[in-house]
Amino acid sequence: MDSFTSRYLPFTLLALVMFNMGFAQDKARPSDKKIEKLISKMSLEEKVHQLATQYPNANMRLGIPNLSANECLHGIKMDSATVFPQAIAMASTWDTELIERMGHTVAKESRAFGIHQCYTPMLAVVRDVRWGRTEESYGEDPYLVGKIGSSYIRGLQGMGAERFDENHIMATAKHFVADGEPMAGDNGAAHDISEYTLQNVHLYPFRMAIEEAEVGAIMPAHHLLNGIPCHANKHVMQTVLRDEWGWDGLVVSDNGDMRSLKRVFNYVPDYEHAAKKGLEAGIHQELALFQGWSDHRMFGDYLISAVNKKIVPVALVDDAVKHVLQAKFDLGLFDTDIKNDERFDVLKNPDNGEPDKVSQHDAEMFKKALYVGIPKKDWKKTVFDQSHNDLALEVAQKSIVLLKNEGDLLPLKKEKYKKISVVGPNGKAMRLGGYSPDNPKYYINIVEGIQNYLGSDREVAFEEGCDFTDSTANIPKAVALAESSDITIVAIGGSEETCRENEDRDDLSLPGPQQKLVEAIHATGKPYVVVLLNGRPLSIEWIAENSQAIVEGWYLGQETGKAIANILFGKVNPSGKLPITFPRNVGQVPLFYNKLETGRPRQIYNSDPEPLFPFGYGLSYTSFELGEPRLSNETIAANELTTVNIPITNTGTRSGETVVQLYVHDVLSERVRPQKELRNFKRVALKPGETKQISIKIGAQQLEYWNDGKWTIEPGQFDIMVGLDSKHLKKVALTVKN
Known part of the structure; x- marks a missing residue:
């Protein structure tokens, strides 16, 4: 055959x-x-x-x-x-x-x-x-x-x-x-x-x-x-x-x-x-x-x-x-x-x-x-429909998560930078992730995406610097390019060889000498942005502490470079949120936000037990403020509904989107439940200065859990928590009567 x-x-x-x-x-x-x-x-x-x-x-x-x-x-x-972007994206x-x-x-x-x-x-x-x-x-x-x-x-x-x-x-x-x-x-x-x-x-x-x-x-x-x-x-x-x-x-x-x-x-x-x-x-x-x-x-x-x-x-x-x-x-x-x-x-x-x-x-x-x-x-006629490409771009842009933006380095101002360099193994390589076509319709890499966005009047230079092997021989070339540039995009992360089916890892650090590449670029003193393309969370604690701006892209599909450029230069405001926790190091794994409490105070020798970036986290080029949550009914029966209402305001100067997340905690239950569990969410778009009232229904799907052979809602108090990530939450109490 x-x-x-x-x-x-x-x-x-x-x-x-x-x-x-x-x-x-x-x-x-x-x-x-x-x-x-x-x-x-x-x-x-x-x-x-x-x-x-x-x-x-x-x-x-x-x-x-x-x-x-x-x-x-x-x-x-x-x-x-x-x-389209990979599933995690x-x-x-x-x-x-x-x-x-x-x-x-x-x-x-x-x-x-x-x-x-x-x-x-x-x-x-x-x-x-x-x-x-x-x-x-x-x-x-x-x-x-x-x-x-x-x-x-x-x-x-x-x-x-x-x-x-x-x-x-x-x-x-x-x-x-x-x-x-x-x-x-x-x-x-x-x-x-x-x-x-x-x-x-x-x-x-x-x-x-x-x-x-x-x-x-x-x-x-x-x-x-x-x-x-x-x-x-x-x-x-x-x-x-x-x-x-x-x-x-x-x-x-x-x-x-x-x-x-x-x-x-x-x-x-x-x-x-x-x-x-x-x-x-x-x-x-x-x-x-x-x-x-x-x-x-x-x-x-x-x-x-x-x-x-x-x-x-x-x-x-x-x-x-x-x-x-x-x-x-x-x-x-x-x-x-x-x-x-x-x-x-x-x-x-x-x-x-x-x-x-x-x-x-x-x-x-x-x-x-x-x-x-x-x-x-x-x-x-079907496959080459332009609307399909447009949709792939929309998904890619909404997939991108802004992890850090110290000093509002991003979005980059086009007129400020005459020469932009891209370094790193993911600058020109095609990164689609597993179960992708061998020959896709097309792929826009990061260098192409930035060059297309800026046009021919701006220079975009590239030097790989390193790959995923141990060789550091080309890092000096990348450093020299960064020193001669106004700003550098450091495109790093993983590949289909480092993360896919039957390609597991016992180390979550950047594969190869990529960490050394970032440190060398950092040592130049010139501004740079880290762009990650990868299939799993990576341990990037040094980068998170020292780099000014970090963008998580995962694998973004055929429109990778265009989506990255639109985010970097502010044509699109980032709105993605992490669907998974970023650990500081592999020793924290397994690490997920809805773990049960430990029986003793959690302390790790010479290490912070908190995650590097929490579940649900993601920044924007604007700022949002959540008001206090209010329940339409503070006491309900197990078969009734209530609604939590939350005002949210765009307090910044740019239009943007974010995700209001609802978490629930069954305070006193027959089986100890996690301190918080995601049970609903809503995406919301706001113009500068605009306030909207977000309403989220709460019923059986939000309150029930499986115990002793059946799904049940136990009477008592539930903490209803809302926030823009899983760490920073505002709380209101709900009582379910017997």
């Missing part, structure tokens, strides 16, 4: 899907009888082929279409697609409406490429930033992760009449569950987690994705959870997901994890029993990237053998097939006359992509089946 894959599936996952959006089906649907009839006509082999991903799952004999899947973590992972916007619009655009491009489902979003609640997949996450808070993730899902899938129409796709929430708390930050590490923590932290955003966005599909996690592989964990996959939540969607395995039940964990005696365990846990399709029809697939010859040996009942296979077919019906794929579909031309002409080196069995399957995500004829 190599030639076929390389031509039409650049890292595409050929795939699974899922059906009804999220709740147990009490009523018969028009497709039910059709599905039952199709299953009755299938041979066992044909049934099993429905359970394959990254392999044909169509059936031309019975008129069953293929379903193609891919990654769309921050845009569809296809060459020429629009590349998306969360920094704290803008649910914007992320939903982004989802609509990504879905539209996906359909143009012939993709029907995406393995997105990742709803991990990150508790250890050493983990390489931090960049794929929406941060450390369950509520924020759930809100950003649900917004993206609503955009990808559509809601109401738009749901799963020709411009929308099926989302897949992953990884179920608790992969954001890996032991020592190691990807896929085994760990034990109490039911209390599972429900209140790690399951929380998935429940939100089902209730608020009706997510179509779910993917289990790689790791052992309480000694049981997630792909065979009936407690989370059946008891919680289906029995307690009533969700009845489609479940697709993660890559190779069905095989790992035997090969890695030795949880089963053989691969036939691996297939059985997966089906019993409720997995309907198996993802095995680029494996063809081989012994890498448990839902293949091993499953056929297991059925023939009476290890697996046919009813289990039929149930999985039912979910796959329902997904295809829900996505409208049966509405296409697949026999006459022009995309089948690829099977008739080897020059158009039919594999030339495949087994006889593979060749037969290709003749029986499929189309595999082949783009529509007019795909360029």
Whole structure:
């Protein structure tokens, strides 16, 4: 399949899907009888082929279409697609409406490429930033992760009449569950987690994705959870997901994890029993990237053998097939006359992509089946729509977090600086983060962005200075350039090699000699701004103490340089907020704002126990002042609502946006709760001198927590806290009566 894959599936996952959006089906649907009839006509082999991903799952004999899947973590992972900011940057916007619009655009491009489902979003609640997949996450808070993730899902899938129409796709929430708390930050590490923590932290955003966005599909996690592989964990996959939540969607395995039940964990005696365990846990399709029809697939010859040996009942296979077919019906794929579909031309002409080196069995399957995500004829019209680029820029600009601005160095005044230098390994390099196209539509680097902004009458010079290796040989060149410049932009951080899936770290300092580069630039005495492009929080304590201005950009997508320039020169006022805490050093990890209190006074020898930058933090070029919060009702019953009203004023001289954050503390509870938990937020735009009244409703979602098998709101006092970050808060008391 190599030639076929390389031509039409650049890292595409050929795939699974899922059906009804999220709740147990009490009523018969028009497709039910059709599905039952199709299953009755299938041979066992044909049934099993429905359970394959990254392999044909169509059936031309019975008129069953293929379903193609891919990654769309921050845009569809296809060459020429629009590349939006990485997930951690998306969360920094704290803008649910914007992320939903982004989802609509990504879905539209996906359909143009012939993709029907995406393995997105990742709803991990990150508790250890050493983990390489931090960049794929929406941060450390369950509520924020759930809100950003649900917004993206609503955009990808559509809601109401738009749901799963020709411009929308099926989302897949992953990884179920608790992969954001890996032991020592190691990807896929085994760990034990109490039911209390599972429900209140790690399951929380998935429940939100089902209730608020009706997510179509779910993917289990790689790791052992309480000694049981997630792909065979009936407690989370059946008891919680289906029995307690009533969700009845489609479940697709993660890559190779069905095989790992035997090969890695030795949880089963053989691969036939691996297939059985997966089906019993409720997995309907198996993802095995680029494996063809081989012994890498448990839902293949091993499953056929297991059925023939009476290890697996046919009813289990039929149930999985039912979910796959329902997904295809829900996505409208049966509405296409697949026999006459022009995309089948690829099977008739080897020059158009039919594999030339495949087994006889593979060749037969290709003749029986499929189309595999082949783009529509007019795909360029959709993908190269200028509005998509404009949206990518908007998301990038709102993602940027201003961490420090001593002496109001920023925004830079264009007329003040005749010569500007850019130094550092991220000045010209393309930094997109993981799960990005190999060949994006375009990428504007920082040097290009600044030069384009200033025009030809200003000189923008570049010297890398260092890379991520240990060599310091070129730092003197960068220093010489800085000394001859009016101001220097120091573009540093990380890369896809230092932070990605299976690229974890035991050190959070800047990779390579970047710290030495910054210190050398600082020693010149000339002004400079530090711009970070990275996938996880870094330990930059020296920089935070000594540098005048710091901008956190994460990975900003195709518009990186333009967004950075617009922020640096004040065309856009920064408004991003951190979705994750910045530690001072790796010794503080795991570090997150909503930890429970320690039993003794917290003190660390020769080190400040407070974070470098707190969750929710982010500065602006203007200033905002919050008034005192007031409750519409200071006493409510558990089933009632109240509203907190907060006046906010722009006390500066520039228009700007900020995020009003609401935190809750259950003062006296049966189980000790964190001192503060994010439970709502609102973005607000204000002109200079303008005051607005912000109203935020408080009800069950803000006050409840899971304890002793149920969600509960305990009577008593709650502290309702509001602020512009998690550290500086104003408080008002709410009483919930018995």
